Amino acid sequence: MDPVIVVGAGPVGLALSLALAAQGVPSVLLDEDPGKDETRPARTVVLREDTAALAERLGCKALRHEGLQWSGWRSMRRRQLVRELPLGEDSPEGDPSPAPVHLPQHALTRALRDAVSAHELVRVAPSSRIDTLEQDPTGVTVHTREPNATWWRGSYLVGCDGARSTVRKLLDIRFPGRTAVERHAVAALRAELPWPGQAVLHRLPPWRTGGAEVTARPLPDGVWRLDWLLPPRGELVTPDALITRVRDTLAGWCGETPPYELLDTGVYTLHHRLALRWRVDRAFLAGDAAHLLGALGTQGLDEGLRDVENLAWKLAQDWHHGASDVLLDSYQAERRAAVASRLRAADQSLPILRGGGGLRTLVPGSARGHDALLTDGHLGCGPLGAPPSYSHSPLAPPRAEAHTSVGTPPGAPVADVRVTAPDGTAVRLRERLGQGHLLVVLVAPGTGVWDRRHWKTAGVMPRLAAAVDALPVKGELLVTESYPGASAHTVLLIRPDGHLVASFGGVRPRELFAAADAVRGGAVRAALRSDQTAGIN
Structure with missing residues (x-):
């Protein structure tokens, strides 16, 4: 049987090829780029407990060497501490709180590339951008343009080629949603902050350039990523203005601006979009090609890796033994519903958290309620961040008398005993x-x-x-x-x-x-x- 064609060699595409290989399925990984990844310290990813475990199973050693597992979470409002939560091994006994892992995205991508290069079931084709996609009852054929113009044949194809997905466009799949949901200025710097190892969320900081919200997320070797929430349609952030934000923020937290080394800066805009279809016959979408999210601390890469884990075993089942359309259709039914639920929760929370002013600021306990919502998004809890449950999956068996209840509901992720x-x-x-x-x-x-x-x-x-x-x-x-x-x-x-x-x-x-x-x-x-x-x- 032909290999699976994976289009796009970002973290999701690399992870999918590795997940298929772990189950004995060969793949061809079509990489639009020459195979070199840009080093950007300010572009980082936060992996929750389940997605970090997946990355480690796939052979990603960067989590231990280049990632940092947060020891705690601290949220503040104006000059007051609202909440301090120990994470991981520092959590209270009997009430453990999973600790996310934070690492540069280029480190994750490089580690996944290293794992791919060592696997004989994955063939990587750099500088391969597709321009034609054809399907028939037995497989998929695609053509890549110059400089490596050729035809490729696969049993299935998965588009992991990002927000501007060529695969999605060739399949004529609509990608509706909201544009510019949030804008952030970001800086990666090396400095000593008062809370080593802890992630910090500060709402309405009291200094002039603090804006509505600033977060600090630790990385190894004393490096921090700082994010400032910007007005949706504000002025362009100049380098001088960003340096002022850095100095004011460090001074606000440390009493005076400590020595620091600025490593990288940037401004990015978050969008919320969801592809209407995730499967067209033998072609599938995954990662940013299928969905965009990220407001309120949620992580789009988390959902992309969950796409990988959901789809890989279903394709492997068909590749080795054949599968029903019910099994293959369940990928869209489960994953699209899970991401839609996450987007819906974020869209419902945004007016509450970002509206500002009015009677909401006078309601007792509203600050703590807002803090709980944001904590969910950043730590991977609740409707904004918890791993999905597929309780209404088309693969769920009918309830039987022999079934019994345990601490995990049917469809939810099992405990790691x-x-x-x-x-x-x-x-x-x-x-x-x-x-x-x-x-x-x-x-x-x-x-x-x-x-x-x-x-x-x-x-x-x-x-x-x-x-x-x-x-x-x-x-x-x-x-x-x-x-x-x-x-x-x-x-x-x-x-x-x-x-x-x-x-x-x-x-x-x-x-x-x-x-x-x-x-x-x-x-x-x-x-x-x-x-x-x-x-x-």
């Missing part, structure tokens, strides 16, 4: 994701202290192992000591992207089979396949 793998090693559950097969997890207290050779053949294990072997798609059986809200002998069925399909009270082979059949979208469609095995010129 420790599990015992088939080879007897103890790993985190997230480490078993992204391999193209379902996970079946048995909750069995005490297995951590028993000899594995005894419990593997005792109790419900033999019957459950037989049920897993009989599933309509490949499954992996794991065991955990405990899971939030689950009693002993609860069985969890988990999708390859880490979302819970269903949980059962005990071993229920028939119901387990039915749920696995639902998550693969039912019977495989009768699909024509190309006789070509390479399809690469």
